[in-house]
Amino acid sequence: MAAKVPGLSESGGASILVLGSGTSVGVPMIGCACKVCQSSDPHDKRLRPSVLLKLGAKRILIDTTPDLRYQALRAAIERLDAVLYTHAHADHILGLDDVRPFNFMQRHDIPIFASAETLRSLETTFAYVFDKAPTESSRPRLTPHVFDTDPFEAAGVRITPIRIAHGKGTVHGFRFGDCAYLTDHNGIPEESLERLTGLDVLFLDALRHNPHPTHSTVEESLRTVELLKPKRAYFTHISHDLMHATLEARLPENVHLAYDELEIEINWSPAE
Numbered sequence: 483m484a485a486k487v488p489g490l491s492e493s494g495g496a497s498i499l500v501l502g503s504g505t506s507v508g509v510p511m512i513g514c515a516c517k518v519c520q521s522s523d524p525h526d527k528r529l530r531p532s533v534l535l536k537l538g539a540k541r542i543l544i545d546t547t548p549d550l551r552y553q554a555l556r557a558a559i560e561r562l563d564a565v566l567y568t569h570a571h572a573d574h575i576l577g578l579d580d581v582r583p584f585n586f587m588q589r590h591d592i593p594i595f596a597s598a599e600t601l602r603s604l605e606t607t608f609a610y611v612f613d614k615a616p617t618e619s620s621r622p623r624l625t626p627h628v629f630d631t632d633p634f635e636a637a638g639v640r641i642t643p644i645r646i647a648h649g650k651g652t653v654h655g656f657r658f659g660d661c662a663y664l665t666d667h668n669g670i671p672e673e674s675l676e677r678l679t680g681l682d683v684l685f686l687d688a689l690r691h692n693p694h695p696t697h698s699t700v701e702e703s704l705r706t707v708e709l710l711k712p713k714r715a716y717f718t719h720i721s722h723d724l725m726h727a728t729l730e731a732r733l734p735e736n737v738h739l740a741y742d743e744l745e746i747e748i749n750w751s752p753a754e
């Protein structure tokens with residue numbers, strides 16, 4: 483008899499697990515003696531930014547950070563059905579090699595989804611991964627898929643790409659059901675705002691209080707929350723300028739600072 487593959491409906495439950503809530507250098511930052519980097523509060527320990535979508539039996543990873551190995555061990559991730567890429571900055575891609583154990587366990591290629599620009603950067607940064615020549619060493623085995631503006635399916639889940647401004651560049655967030663994850667950005671164009679209505683959960687970049695050329699601040703993200711009115715908002719990509727306990731106490735009731743290992747239950751049905 484063939485092994486039984488758990489179906490979406492029978493496995494039930496859906497959540498977003500925060501694998502990392504920190505900015506590109508992580509918190510604490512190497513060598514920094516500031517009070518957040520020296521904080522003993524576990525909420526102030528932030529790995530590089532990533533979330534795992536647990537949708538029924540499906541596991542969809544957003545970005546492969548330089549901390550992926552530790553994040554996967556800490557969260558006891560046992561399988562990966564797809565990887566979505568927001569953009570190709572180092573803090574979002576450099577752990578790609580750690581997809582290999584999932585290849586070993588699952589014995590098949592892992593589908594990855596990226597914009598054409600992001601895929602080009604991945605192919606350059608990880609030339610050995612995309613090299614078709616035979617090799618004696620193992621390397622990640624991937625099936626690349628390129629998305630543009632249209633919704634696409636990843637591991638049977640409908641994903642809507644959300645174009646957002648990240649400094650001079652355009653990167654992507656993702657909507658799935660009534661949840662959306664928007665990391666690195668400092669602007670949301672009109673047509674993307676239209677894709678972000680009626681949300682239960684919205685993740686937003688909120689680097690710090692002081693303005694930044696490529697990232698949203700706490701105040702800017704609070705304005706985005708006012709505009710889009712999600713039921714719940716979570717700020718991520720947080721720098722060492724923000725002490726969790728101090729800021730969390732001042733945020734509106736439905737807005738929270740994300741933190742590593744936070745798991746948020748969401749509404750999701752396999753049809754979505």
Ligand SMILES: [Zn+2]
Nearest residue numbers: 506571573666
């Ligand atoms: Zn980043």
Ligand SMILES: [Zn+2]
Nearest residue numbers: 514516519722
């Ligand atoms: Zn610091």
Ligand SMILES: [Zn+2]
Nearest residue numbers: 569571648666
């Ligand atoms: Zn970035």
